[in-house]
Amino acid sequence: xxxxxxxxxxxxxxxxxxxxxxxxxxxxxxxxxxxxxxxxxxxxxxxxxxxxxxxxxxxxxxxxxxxxxxxxxxxxxxxxxxxxxxxxxxxxxxxxxxxxxxxxxxxxxxxxxxxxxxxxxxxxxxxxxxxxxxxxxxxxxxxxxxxxxxxxxxxxxxxxxxxxxxxxxxxxxxxxxxxxxxxxxxxxxxxxxxxxxxxxxxxxxxxxxxxxxxxxxxxxxxxxxxxxxxxxxxxxxxxxxxxxxxxxxxxxxxxxxxxxxxxxxxxxxxxxxxxxxxxxxxxxxxxxxxxxxxxxxxxxxxxxxxxxxxxxxxxxxxxxxxxxxxxxxxxxxxxxxxxxxxxxxxxxxxxxxxxxxxxxxxxxxxxxxxxxxxxxxxxxxxxxxxxxxxxxxxxxxxxxxxxxxxxxxxxxxxxxxxxxxxxxxxxxxxxxxxxxxxxxxxxxxxxxxxxxxxxxxxxxxxxxxxxxxxxxxxxxxxxxxxxxxxxxxxxxxxxxxxxxxxxxxxxxxxxxxxxxxxxxxxxxxxxxxxxxxxxxxxxxxxxxxxxxxxxxxxxxxxxxxxxxxxxxxxxxxxxxxxxxxxxxxxxxxxxxxxxxxxxxxxxxxxxxxxxxxxxxxxxxxxxxxxxxxxxxxxxxxxxxxxxxxxxxxxxxxxxxxxxxxxxxxxxxxxxxxxxxxxxxxxxxxxxxxxxxxxxxxxxxxxxxxxxxxxxxxxxxxxxxxxxxxxxxxxxxxxxxxxxxxxxxxxxxxxxxxxxxxxxxxxxxxxxxxxxxxxxxxxxxxxxxxxxxxxxxxxxxxxxxxxxxxxxxxxxxxxxxxxxxxxxxxxxxxxxxxx
Numbered sequence: 001x002x003x004x005x006x007x008x009x010x011x012x013x014x015x016x017x018x019x020x021x022x023x024x025x026x027x028x029x030x031x032x033x034x035x036x037x038x039x040x041x042x043x044x045x046x047x048x049x050x051x052x053x054x055x056x057x058x059x060x061x062x063x064x065x066x067x068x069x070x071x072x073x074x075x076x077x078x079x080x081x082x083x084x085x086x087x088x089x090x091x092x093x094x095x096x097x098x099x100x101x102x103x104x105x106x107x108x109x110x111x112x113x114x115x116x117x118x119x120x121x122x123x124x125x126x127x128x129x130x131x132x133x134x135x136x137x138x139x140x141x142x143x144x145x146x147x148x149x150x151x152x153x154x155x156x157x158x159x160x161x162x163x164x165x166x167x168x169x170x171x172x173x174x175x176x177x178x179x180x181x182x183x184x185x186x187x188x189x190x191x192x193x194x195x196x197x198x199x200x201x202x203x204x205x206x207x208x209x210x211x212x213x214x215x216x217x218x219x220x221x222x223x224x225x226x227x228x229x230x231x232x233x234x235x236x237x238x239x240x241x242x243x244x245x246x247x248x249x250x251x252x253x254x255x256x257x258x259x260x261x262x263x264x265x266x267x268x269x270x271x272x273x274x275x276x277x278x279x280x281x282x283x284x285x286x287x288x289x290x291x292x293x294x295x296x297x298x299x300x301x302x303x304x305x306x307x308x309x310x311x312x313x314x315x316x317x318x319x320x321x322x323x324x325x326x327x328x329x330x331x332x333x334x335x336x337x338x339x340x341x342x343x344x345x346x347x348x349x350x351x352x353x354x355x356x357x358x359x360x361x362x363x364x365x366x367x368x369x370x371x372x373x374x375x376x377x378x379x380x381x382x383x384x385x386x387x388x389x390x391x392x393x394x395x396x397x398x399x400x401x402x403x404x405x406x407x408x409x410x411x412x413x414x415x416x417x418x419x420x421x422x423x424x425x426x427x428x429x430x431x432x433x434x435x436x437x438x439x440x441x442x443x444x445x446x447x448x449x450x451x452x453x454x455x456x457x458x459x460x461x462x463x464x465x466x467x468x469x470x471x472x473x474x475x476x477x478x479x480x481x482x483x484x485x486x487x488x489x490x491x492x493x494x495x496x497x498x499x500x501x502x503x504x505x506x507x508x509x510x511x512x513x514x515x516x517x518x519x520x521x522x523x524x525x526x527x528x529x530x531x532x533x534x535x536x537x538x539x540x541x542x543x544x545x546x547x548x549x550x551x552x553x554x555x556x557x558x559x560x561x562x563x564x565x566x567x568x569x570x571x572x573x574x575x576x577x578x579x580x581x582x583x584x585x586x587x588x589x590x591x592x593x594x595x596x597x598x599x600x601x602x603x604x605x606x607x608x609x610x611x612x613x614x615x616x617x618x619x620x621x622x623x624x625x626x627x628x629x630x631x632x633x634x635x636x637x638x639x640x641x642x643x644x645x646x647x648x649x650x651x652x653x654x655x656x657x658x659x660x661x662x663x664x665x666x667x668x669x670x671x672x673x674x675x676x677x678x679x680x681x682x683x684x685x686x687x688x689x690x691x692x693x694x695x696x697x698x699x700x701x702x703x704x705x706x707x708x709x710x711x712x713x714x715x716x717x718x719x720x721x722x723x724x725x726x727x728x729x730x731x732x733x734x735x736x737x738x739x740x741x742x743x744x745x746x747x748x749x750x751x752x753x754x755x756x757x758x759x760x761x762x763x764x765x766x767x768x769x770x771x772x773x774x775x776x777x778x779x780x781x782x783x784x785x786x787x788x789x790x791x792x793x794x795x796x797x798x799x800x801x802x803x804x805x806x807x808x809x810x811x812x813x814x815x816x817x818x819x820x821x822x823x824x825x826x827x828x829x830x831x832x833x834x
Contacts, residue, residue: 041367045360065310065338069319072336073308076321078237079245080332081831084325086131086233088822090206091185091328093125094221097137098211115142115152123150124772131229133203136165136222138179145179145222151196155179165224166194167205179220182209189255190227202227204256230256243319243336248273250329262335268313273331276307276322310338429454430500433511437465439584444577457496458578460513464520464546465586467594468508468528471538480537481508487527492518507594511583513549520546525605542593543607547582599662599701622651622665626672633676636754638716645673645712649705666704673711680718729756729763731770742782743806749775783807784820791829798825 097103102121104114122137125148135148138155145153145164157164159172167175169191178186188205195201204225209217234245244259252274257263263270308321319336432454441447451458468484470477484499491497497512512520524541531537589608597606625648632640648669652662699707737755741747752775753763767775783805790801802813817825 042364045363049356049360065319068336069308069310069321072243072319072334073306073321073323075238075241075243076245076308076323076332076334077306078832079234079334080323080325080330082233082237083230083247083330083332084327085821087328090132090223090225091208093135093223094208094210096125097221103137103139115144115146118142118144118146119150119152122146122148131225133201133224133226133229134165136224138220138222140180140217140219161194162198163196165196168192168194178207182207182220183217184209187249187255189253190257193224204230227256231258234258241336243334246273246333246335248331248333250331252277252331255330259335262313265314269333269335272311272313272320273322273333276333277324277331425454429456429498432456433498433500433509434503436580436583437509437511437587439581441580444579447578447580456498458511458513459576460494460496461515461549461576462546463511463513463549463578463583463586464544465583465590466510466512466520466524466541466543467502467587467590468510468524469540469542469594469598470506470508471540476537477506477508479535480531480539483531483535484508484510484527491523494518509587509590513578514546521605521607528604539604540594540597540601541605542590542595542597543605544586544589544593545608547579547586549576549578549582595663622648622668625651626668629669630672633672633679633715633719636719638719641676641712641719642716645669645708649708652701652705652708662701662704666699666708669708670711673708673715676715677711677718680715680722729758729766729770734767734770738779738782742779743786743804745803745806745808747779747806779806780816781820784817787813787817787825788821788828791825792832801825 100121103118118137118139122135125135132148136145136153138145143155145155145158147153153164155176158166158175160166170188186207188207190202190204193201193203193205204227206221206223206225208221208223210219210221211217230247235241244257244262246254246258246263246269247256248254248270252270254263254270306323308319311318311320313320313335317338319338321334323332324330325332432450433456435441435450436447441450447458468480470480481499481501488497488499495512495514495518497510497514499508499510501507502509510524512523514520521543524543528539528541531539593606593608593611596611597603625644629641629644629648632644648665652665733756734752737752738747741751749760749764752767753760756763758766764775767778771778787801787805790796790804794801796804798813799810802810805813807813807816814824817823817828821828823831
């Protein structure tokens, strides 16, 4: 063995020895690292557990009580607001009755005619408010009480059970005395009333003299509201609420109670209401954590007129909310047992402990397994990246080589993407030119920037647009386009021209930027002749007027400026800036010129300047015919429609109408006719397909007149078939139509009159006679009632709700809502939603 081999043997021996010494230490370090990572994750998980134990448990009961009190107070405020809204009409009704001159309340003599007149007038108030059960107008001069249902009762009938409205706890003599001497509003608490027919109903009764606040009252208004109506309103505020509601008047007398036994069992509740009325600013319980032992006097500051806290009533702790209405002074109280709000708290706490413990154990297992399985994430990431571009030629690589290999592959992919972008450059060029002629560019500078990106140069003093229409199939049109594109490179010096496909299948657009001495018409005439001679392709060409460009300075590309890699884009050397609007105008002129040639063929090529302009008189004559046609269709006059369509067809066929106006006359007339057809059959798919076919751009004059005559005849046939026969309109029939179409924006007095075969004035008079109010007021109230339901039950926007209930715009919806309800829809939603 030589000296060199001996040294290598020693080195290898030392390496093996070091490896043997390092291996246990390495395993130890590895285990320590896993342990440290596991401990760190456990500390992160223990942090929220400590927060739950140290903060959540001590204060959970207090937080729940506070939230429950706030919610209880909110529910009470909502119920008070609802009652204020519905009782507003109760207090306004006497004023409305006094304003009705038909009642003649101050007329001295009594007659049967007067009683019948008052009874009929009271019927008009039958559907005014669903909150009110019945309204009785007592006229002292007649001695009768007139119901809103049209019935009349004498004061003696009120003391006869089953005949009038018999109050069980209100002596009849006291009732008569009250009706004859009442000079200020009175509200009677809920009490039993025998309504006609011996049905017992609990009623809240409002009595108000006429006029309120006046002297020498001629009568009294009795407004009765069912107790169950108020209780349903209580529960509608929140279906999840389990407490009880109570209403007291300004003197503390109980009016309505959802739990009457609680009021009658002891005087704790009335005493509490009286005490709260004296000091509503010191009511909220300060010792929330000890609600079971809270005294009635313990309180926390709150706003005047509204407060909440914890009180004991009949030995039971309640969450009490108290609010006073600023409308009538009524006091609203809600009671929720404390046990109802806190009974599930301890169960939730125990379940939380078990859940957190289970999650903690599961997280420990997941973290430990994840650390063991993902101990070499970098290596796995490198293998995944190299596998994205795996090829057969790639041999074994280390991490650095794999990363280099992956980056090289991504660079190659990027190069291929650049080549594909270059291949799409012609398509981008055609799209840019199509946007130019359609007027999508706002300025010349914007157009120049987009043109530079796609290699388009339009730097001449003038720019003209021409349209080439091919009398051939789409495949041959593509061949013509390919031939024209090959001619772009053969244009004279100083002329830039581009051919591309139009929006229409058989048309090609030519955009040309040139000097003042270049004739676009002469160049296109030669091209047209080549197409005819070489390939037999027949075309017609319309040329628009060239637009003038604006001279500009300093638009050449700076010396040494960079060019985009892989694109041969010319330097900007233009001294003119094109006005995009001139290109759009020239394109429209070219389209009109092609239309002229298609309808009145005079030559294969024509410029816009060669078209004779039509006198204004012909346009006004057609406008009058078209307006008369629209009115005849709206009035369902089939004979007049036929006559007007025939006159328009004769107008189209006349020699004096310039050809370029033919299509405009045809399109406007066809639009009016098909709108009329759509009015009768808006969901007819065959009609939609016929409409689409009627507006195709390549029709001859004979085809246009044929379409108008055929569609006009179909419209007249529909008018005659669907026009309803005249018939009477009963109240039930009117309500059925309104139920079906009342929320449709098109539901109008005209539509209803047409449905029943009546004139507008006759139907309006008939509707008011049958329904007691005019059509618009009735429809507006119906729509507002539906919008109130949507505002309370949905998250729909005001625009969406206005559209659903039949208003054409949001402004009219807000005006009508505020006029009827007294507040805006937004304020109503904010106030009435829990």
